[in-house]
Amino acid sequence: MDLGRGIPRRCDCGAATVVLTSNTARNPGRRFYHCGAISGENHVFKWLDEAHDEEFVVVANKLATMEQDLADIKEDLADMKNDISLDVILTNMAELYQSSLLSYINVTLMDYFPILELHEETQALVVERVPDNSITDLYGLRALCKLMKALAERSRKFSPETKTTVGVAMVAV
Structure with a gap:
């Protein structure tokens, strides 16, 4: 009968094992599973004692496996x-970029040229220019806003007869 390693819990016949003490001259007082x-x-x-030694080896192996799993x-x-x-860092950077981009558009560009003073079609063109949120587009938009502001200021100085000339200049740019 192969008992396997460790403490035997049941016999092959299905009965539970018990611990008894040997009374023999060869092994007096030695305990055993039966x-x-x-x-x-x-x-x-x-x-x-042999069963416990084997059980310690089994438990030590399981413990080593569990320690490795834990590590x-x-x-x-x-x-x-x-x-x-x-x-989190990337999200914070994206939020900072977005807020700085919005601040740039809302503060810096509006200082140069208030977009709300433009006609609706021109406002739409300005808004179309920024969807990629790239710095190149923003610098281009800033330059465009400065130019449009300068042209708008010039058009205010001219009489109604010369506004068509300014309109042609705006289209040419």
Whole structure:
């Protein structure tokens, strides 16, 4: 009968094992596992100290596996924390970029040229110019706003007869 490693819980006959003490001259007082139902050659018999030694090896192996699993989980957790930190940093940077972009459009450009003073079609053109949110577009928009402001100021100085000349100049630019 193969008992396997560690402490035997049941005999092959299905009976639970019991712990008994040896009264023999060869092993006086030594404890052992034995079938709780029947004595015999095909039933459980294992010395308690040997079973415990085997059980300690089994438990030590399980513990080593669990410690390795725990180390892997901690490493995964640290990676996740780093990923989350990176995501938070990138999100914060995106929010800062977006808010600075909006501030740039709302404050800087409006100081140069108040867009609300333009005709609706021109406002739409200005808004179309910014959807990519690129710095190049913003600098281009700033230059365009400065030019449009200068042209608008010039048109205010001219009489109604010369406004057509300014309109042609705006189209040519």
